[in-house]
Amino acid sequence: MLTIGKLGRASGVKVPTIRYYEQIGLLPAADRSAGNQRLYTRATQERLAFIRHARDLGFPLEAIRDLLGLSDRPEQSCAEVDAIARTQLLAVEGRITRLLALKTELERMVDHCAGGTIAECRVIEVLGNHAHCSADHGRDLLTVSE
Amino acid sequence: MLTIGKLGRASGVKVPTIRYYEQIGLLPAADRSAGNQRLYTRATQERLAFIRHARDLGFPLEAIRDLLGLSDRPEQSCAEVDAIARTQLLAVEGRITRLLALKTELERMVDHCAGGTIAECRVIEVLGNHAHCSADHGRDLLTVSE
DNA sequence: GCTAATGTCTCTAGCAACTATAGGTTCAAG
DNA sequence: CTTGAACCTATAGTTGCTAGAGACATTAGC
Numbered sequence: 001m002l003t004i005g006k007l008g009r010a011s012g013v014k015v016p017t018i019r020y021y022e023q024i025g026l027l028p029a030a031d032r033s034a035g036n037q038r039l040y041t042r043a044t045q046e047r048l049a050f051i052r053h054a055r056d057l058g059f060p061l062e063a064i065r066d067l068l069g070l071s072d073r074p075e076q077s078c079a080e081v082d083a084i085a086r087t088q089l090l091a092v093e094g095r096i097t098r099l100l101a102l103k104t105e106l107e108r109m110v111d112h113c114a115g116g117t118i119a120e121c122r123v124i125e126v127l128g129n130h131a132h133c134s135a136d137h138g139r140d141l142l143t144v145s146e
Numbered sequence: 147m148l149t150i151g152k153l154g155r156a157s158g159v160k161v162p163t164i165r166y167y168e169q170i171g172l173l174p175a176a177d178r179s180a181g182n183q184r185l186y187t188r189a190t191q192e193r194l195a196f197i198r199h200a201r202d203l204g205f206p207l208e209a210i211r212d213l214l215g216l217s218d219r220p221e222q223s224c225a226e227v228d229a230i231a232r233t234q235l236l237a238v239e240g241r242i243t244r245l246l247a248l249k250t251e252l253e254r255m256v257d258h259c260a261g262g263t264i265a266e267c268r269v270i271e272v273l274g275n276h277a278h279c280s281a282d283h284g285r286d287l288l289t290v291s292e
Numbered sequence: 293g294c295t296a297a298t299g300t301c302t303c304t305a306g307c308a309a310c311t312a313t314a315g316g317t318t319c320a321a322g
Numbered sequence: 323c324t325t326g327a328a329c330c331t332a333t334a335g336t337t338g339c340t341a342g343a344g345a346c347a348t349t350a351g352c
Binding site: 049050053054056057058067071074077078079081082085086088089092093096099102103105107109113115116117119120121123124126127128 | 192195196199200202203204213216217219220221222223224225227228230231232234235238239241242245246248249251252253255256259261262263264265266267269270272273274
């Protein structure tokens with residue numbers, strides 16, 4: 001049985017985050033020692049590794065909750081799992097597309113800055129004037145979970 | 147003088163967001179009508195357009211606060227402005243790099259899913275086993291502001 | 293001039309996904 | 323047996339908004 005600190009080091013997840021996952025029900029309530037400290041099994045360590053890897057891949061916690069639920073029913077069809085992964089792939093592709101447009105515009109801004117005074121600064125000018133901007137970067141760039 | 151709703155429509159920023167910007171000091175406290183409603187000038191409209199464009203480009207509000215402060219001192223050197231824009235460019239490039247790695251891994255996962263049962267599902271398997279994962283997508287993907 | 297609809301006001305709480313802090317308890321090493 | 327690290331709970335803070343309640347202001351039509 002591992003204490004929470006060891007589990008955290010083993011899995012690369014911070015201790016408060018593990019407690020948070022328990023609180024929101026992503027991890028089952030841990031067994032406790034005589035002194036009320038959490039004790040974890042290998043099974044929980046694997047579950048946490050799964051969560052961490054999925055988070056690294058950008059899956060939102062709700063999607064991970066679904067995936068964990070599905071992985072507990074191994075004889076069902078994996079269509080739902082596939083759909084969640086494809087949704088995440090689409091989200092990632094969308095973010096890449098928009099970020100590439102931002103990169104282009106930022107590069108234009110930075111490249112045109114001659115290093116003079118702020119009055120002549122292209123960066124400020126471009127930011128102040130939407131007409132200079134060709135790309136139509138969608139609003140939702142800022143709201144998509146990551 | 148524009149009311150807040152008209153300003154919002156003109157600038158593409160939602161009304162509560164405008165009030166929020168005032169609350170955190172990004173916009174100056176607006177003049178008020180006899181009935182206590184906010185009234186805006188063209189100058190504020192331009193300032194808001196600047197903020198919106200910078201947000202579209204992914205600048206965090208703190209960076210925008212700095213940029214606005216700098217743009218009020220036009221005879222200074224634009225080195226700081228340049229630095230903020232370059233920082234943002236680097237952040238965007240970093241996010242693109244990591245997202246491309248994620249995309250590769252997600253595509254591998256999805257492509258290998260044969261559509262059978264969950265027990266044989268590659269998606270679940272890959273997520274559960276970090277050893278399958280080649281890319282070292284940094285943790286901070288999830289914490290960087292966007 | 294009156295009424296109804298829309299717009300605006302303040303204030304509070306909520307979202308994701310944690311992170312940080314305070315103040316206390318337990319455990320392992322020396 | 324004491325010290326110090328690790329643990330506990332509970333609450334509040336982070337970023338950038340968004341949503342709701344309940345009250346006041348403005349405007350359009352009649």
